[in-house]
Structures are given as structure tokens and as C-alpha cells.
Amino acid sequence: MTKSLSTKNRNISTSVTLAITAKAKKMKAEGIDVVSFGAGEPDFKTPKHISDAAVDAIEKGFTGYTDSSGLPELKKAICDKLLKDNHLPYTAEEIVVSNGAKHSLFNALQAICNPGDEVIVPNPYWVSYPELVKLADATPILVETPESNGFKYDIQKLEKAITPKTKAIIVNSPNNPTGTVYTKNDLMEIAKLAVKHDFYVISDEIYEELIYEGEHVSIASLGEEIKNLTIVVNGMSKAYAMTGWRIGYTASSKEIAQIMKNIQSHATSNPNTIAQYASIAALKGDKKAIQEMKDAFSTRRDYMVDKINSIPNLSCRKPEGAFYVMVNISKLFGQVLNGRRITSSIDFAEYLLDSVKVAVIPGAGFGSDDYVRLSYATSLDNIKEGLRRIEEAVTLA
Secondary structure, eight states: OOOOOOHHHHTOOOOHHHHHHHHHHHHHHTTOOOEEOOOOSOSSOOOHHHHHHHHHHHHTTOOSOOOTTOOHHHHHHHHHHHHHHHOOOOOGGGEEEESSHHHHHHHHHHHHOOTTOEEEEEESOOTHHHHHHHHTTOEEEEEEOOGGGTTOOOHHHHHHHOOTTEEEEEEESSOTTTOOOOOHHHHHHHHHHHHHHTOEEEEEOTTTTOBSSSOOOOGGGGOHHHHHHEEEEEESTTTTTOGGGOOEEEEOOHHHHHHHHHHHHHHTSSSOHHHHHHHHHHHHSOOHHHHHHHHHHHHHHHHHHHHHTTSTTOEEOOOSBTTEEEEEOGGGTTOEETTEEOOSHHHHHHHHHHHTOEEOEEGGGGTOTTEEEEEOOSOHHHHHHHHHHHHHHHTOO
């Protein structure tokens, strides 16, 4: 008799973003001219001084195990960064370096959740949030963050979602997939609820450096009470074009950090040693490359938003950060385009890929079927050509 497999893990869904991107890459490999708006990573090379630091570490033989929660020098660099950029004083014992921000989120949820706990997740959500909550034996509670409210939590609706089982809330600013940036006032309202009802805040700040309007505020900086309840999550991937290097980190209380460190010591031993040395160089080095990326992203964003809003039956709001646009496609539902009836975001994404060879991410993967997500982490030429094809596709009756 075949033994049963893990019920919990069998119920974890595949990432829609990775599935669409994989299909588009397969078509490209077959020689098909595909324009992809699926990328969740900067289309820039890792800055040379960071790569040079990695090579230097290899040549010096710095390739062995490190402390399970990261190199002391890297933790110090992170503490210095948090104090300088975010006005957040932390000690090295409160920092856990991991294999990417996604791994940091996994560690955080594993450290605080018990069976029966509830974790509030914004909807639209980054595809991994609900699944990471489930992996921690908790229940994701989706709270709508509608476009009419700037894709932000409505405080009244948020408070209604809080129960005695609420263990934490996830706040992601700048946001994936919407590009929304929470203001200081927005965060103060959320902080008040967290303190009042005594639940944790998991603050995903991985897109911190990529803000075009307003400024980044970490919710943990709004007072000692909320800082004690917050797990700050950040990393090297987006700001430094280091997605494949896989270095993320958390800042939290010592008690939570110790639990995460213990988990990680058994799961991965330690983060990649060479990538840690590269990360030290990134945090200590010149930020000129970040500004150059931001300038390019800002130009692309402006073009994309203006063009989308000129296409019949499509619309979008202007994102303040990250490098994504959520395109509202609800006016297309029920229409027949080039012989295909559009009834969902998956229908529309498949139609675009099949008819005009453009890859977008269906909003269904983010919990919001009225949208598709487009990334502007691709060249302006690709953006212009891809949007030209989309315009052509939606006018084919």
C-alpha cells in the first residue's frame, strides 16, 4: 500500500508568475519573438564592485560555512544601513541573514505562527504570501485593498478582519503587484491597530529603494511599541540587481531572531557565503547604480502608464514604487477578441501570448481577476513594442 503524502504541502499551489514566465521563455527558446512583461527582477547587471567583492572572496578562500544567521560583518553593515536609512537601531543579535527575502518571510512566519493562527494578507497579494502562511500552519485572511483606495488597506475594513486568532498582518510597501507606497499616516493607522490588538507586523520592504513619488517609511520606525511587534524584511535582490545571489534579512526582537536562526541552522546551515561578502560591498558601496536604475524605471513607468490609459477598455493607476503596473481589464470581460471570449485574467493572458506573443501575469495569481500585472523591468523599446501589440490585440474584434 502506498503511503500518503503531506496533505499540507500537496495543497500548496504553483506560482502563477513562474508558470507564465516559463512558458514565455520556452517560446523564446523556440525562436518565437515574445515580449515579456512578467519579469520580477531588474534588467540590469549587478554593479561591478559587488561582483568584484564576490570574486575577491573566492580568491581569498572565503568559501566555508558562516554563522547560520550570517557573517558578523554583514550583520553590522545591515545594522548601519537600518540606522542611517530607516532610523531603526538594531543589534547584530536581532538580524538574521537568509537565502533571499522570500526565505526571510518563510522564517518569520515559521517563528511566530501556530496551528489555528490567522495572518492578514492584502488582496491583491504577492503570490507567495498565502502559501507561506499555509506552510506555517496558519490561515491567510485576505483583506481587500481596492484600486479605489489606492490598493491600500481600508482601516475600518481592516479592523473588522481582526479576531482573537489574528497573529500578524503583512504590509508590503512599495507593493508587489500594485506599486503602491504607504505613507507615514497610513502606517501609523496600521501600527495603532497592531498595538491595540497585540499582533505582529511583517513589513516586507524589499522594494524600498525603488520609490518615485513620496518616501519610504518603515512602520517599525514609528515608536518603540510597534518596533517590538514588527519583523522587518528586506534584502539585496531588487535594489542592487542581485536576485540570483539570494540574500535577504530580517530585523526583529532577539527572541524572534533566535527562533529564526535555529530554524535556519537546520534548514540551510547558512546563507551563501560568497554572496554575503558581495552584500557587504553593496551595502557599504556607492549607490550611483541604484539611482541610474530608478531613473530608467521612472521613465519606463511614465510611458507605460500613459500608453495603457490611452488603449480602449484598459486602465491603470500610476504606481509610486517597485516596477509593476496593475492593468484593469474588467471592461474586456464578455468580449470576443479575434474569436476568443475573454472571461478572466487567465483567458486574457493566454490570448495575448497566443495571438500577439506578449507575456503578462494574470491577476488571478494575485487574488484579483480584474487585472493583469505588467513589469517595466525591461527595456523601453520592449515596452513600446509590447504595448503596441497589446493595443492591436484588444482592438481585434
